[in-house]
Amino acid sequence: MVGIDWFLGLSAIMFTIGIIGVLIRRNAIVIFMCVELMLNAVNLSLVSFASHHGNIDGQILVFFALAVAAAEAVVGLAIIIAIFRNNLSVDVSKINLLRW
Amino acid sequence: MIVYLFILLAVLAVGSALAMVINKNVVNSALFLVLNMVSLAGIFLILNAQFLAVIQVLVYAGAIMVLFLFVIMLLNVGDEEKLFDKFRVKYFLAFFLAVGVMGQIFYSLAGVTDMLPAISENMAAIGTVEAAGDVLYTKYLLPFELTAILLTAAVVGALMIAQHKIKRTENI
Numbered sequence: 001m002v003g004i005d006w007f008l009g010l011s012a013i014m015f016t017i018g019i020i021g022v023l024i025r026r027n028a029i030v031i032f033m034c035v036e037l038m039l040n041a042v043n044l045s046l047v048s049f050a051s052h053h054g055n056i057d058g059q060i061l062v063f064f065a066l067a068v069a070a071a072e073a074v075v076g077l078a079i080i081i082a083i084f085r086n087n088l089s090v091d092v093s094k095i096n097l098l099r100w
Numbered sequence: 101m102i103v104y105l106f107i108l109l110a111v112l113a114v115g116s117a118l119a120m121v122i123n124k125n126v127v128n129s130a131l132f133l134v135l136n137m138v139s140l141a142g143i144f145l146i147l148n149a150q151f152l153a154v155i156q157v158l159v160y161a162g163a164i165m166v167l168f169l170f171v172i173m174l175l176n177v178g179d180e181e182k183l184f185d186k187f188r189v190k191y192f193l194a195f196f197l198a199v200g201v202m203g204q205i206f207y208s209l210a211g212v213t214d215m216l217p218a219i220s221e222n223m224a225a226i227g228t229v230e231a232a233g234d235v236l237y238t239k240y241l242l243p244f245e246l247t248a249i250l251l252t253a254a255v256v257g258a259l260m261i262a263q264h265k266i267k268r269t270e271n272i
Contacts, residue, residue, distance in 0.1 A: 002106045002146065004216045008209055010110050010143070014117055014136075016202040021121035023194030029126055029172055033133050036164070037117055040140055051147040052217045056226050056235050059152055063236070066159055067247045071254035073164045077171045078258035084175050 007048035014041035028080050028090040032073070039069050106146055112139040124179045130168050137161045149227040 014037060021034030043062045050058025084090055113136050120132040137160045144153040236244055 001218075002103055003218075005209060005213050006106065006110075007143070007147070008216075009206070010113065012202055012205040012209070013114055015205070016198045017114070017117040017121055019198040019201055020194055023197065024191055025121070027126060027177065029168065029175075029177065030120075030129050033120065033129060033168065036160075037120070037133065037136065040137065040160070044140060044143065047144055047147055047149050047152060051149060051227070054226060056231055059149055059227060059232060060235055060240055062152055063155065063232070064243060064247060066155060067251065070159060070164055071250050073167060074254045074258045075261070077167060078261040081171065081175070081262045082264060090175060090177055 004048055004052045008045055011041045011045040011048070014038075014044070026091050026093050028083070028092050028095075029077075031092065032076055032080070036069065036073070039065065102146060106143070109139045109142045109146070112136075113143065126172050126177050126179070127169065130165060130172060133168075134161050134165045137165070147227075151227055151229045151232040154229075 018034045018038035018041060021037065022031050025031050025034065043065060046058045046062050046065075050056065050062075080090060083095060087095070089095070116132045116136040116139065120129045120136065123129045123132060137156060141153040141156040141161070144150075144156060
């Protein structure tokens with residue numbers, strides 16, 4: 001049987017890969033996908049705790065996190081489309097409207 | 101048997117996540133993220149969370165990633181050519197920051213690793229659609245309805261943002 005610490009370790013590694021992706025990529029869509037990866041890593045941690053406690057509340061929380069992630073993806077992609085229509089780029093180093 | 105399956109799925113998940121980060125082509129990145137989510141659904145099955153495994157494939161790999169691919173192809177985003185062609189201090193900084201975060205998580209995990217619970221025996225009856233729906237429509241009915249309002253608001257907001265006409269002639 002696989003112990004819970006292996007699942008938590010996998011979750012930590014995936015979260016770290018997500019952080020690296022957010023920090024080094026400059027395409028806004030890829031940054032967004034890395035954020036989804038980090039959300040998935042935390043979901044895995046929640047599900048493993050829920051399974052090992054034998055309690056379904058953690059899985060319900062993951063369900064709501066999925067719904068919020070779907071809403072967030074829709075709004076974020078709409079913002080990316082709006083930015084692209086404004087200055088024809090999704091490169092975050094070229095978007096400097098709020099930078100001083 | 102379960103252990104080998106877990107190792108296979110974990111290697112697949114980590115490998116596809118890494119491939120997503122270092123791939124220059126955006127479409128390939130999105131497809132690697134789909135692979136990552138499908139292997140994560142398999143790990144959910146190992147954890148006896150059948151309902152969430154199905155939802156993960158349907159909602160994440162099915163709906164959200166199709167939306168991502170749709171936007172990528174709509175915007176016709178080019179490859180990020182100069183991703184690794186020259187050395188940057190930023191990459192090292194990002195790497196060490198992320199390794200610091202991971203070390204902190206592992207350190208806090210190592211402190212409690214003997215207190216973590218073993219997998220529960222009655223889990224096979226808990227992760228099913230029946231059990232999830234039973235809790236979802238009784239104990240969590242109000243958050244469930246609020247989720248519907250949230251999704252409606254998200255759709256309306258996305259339409260508002262994406263349809264907004266930018267007046268370019270104004271400041272020329």
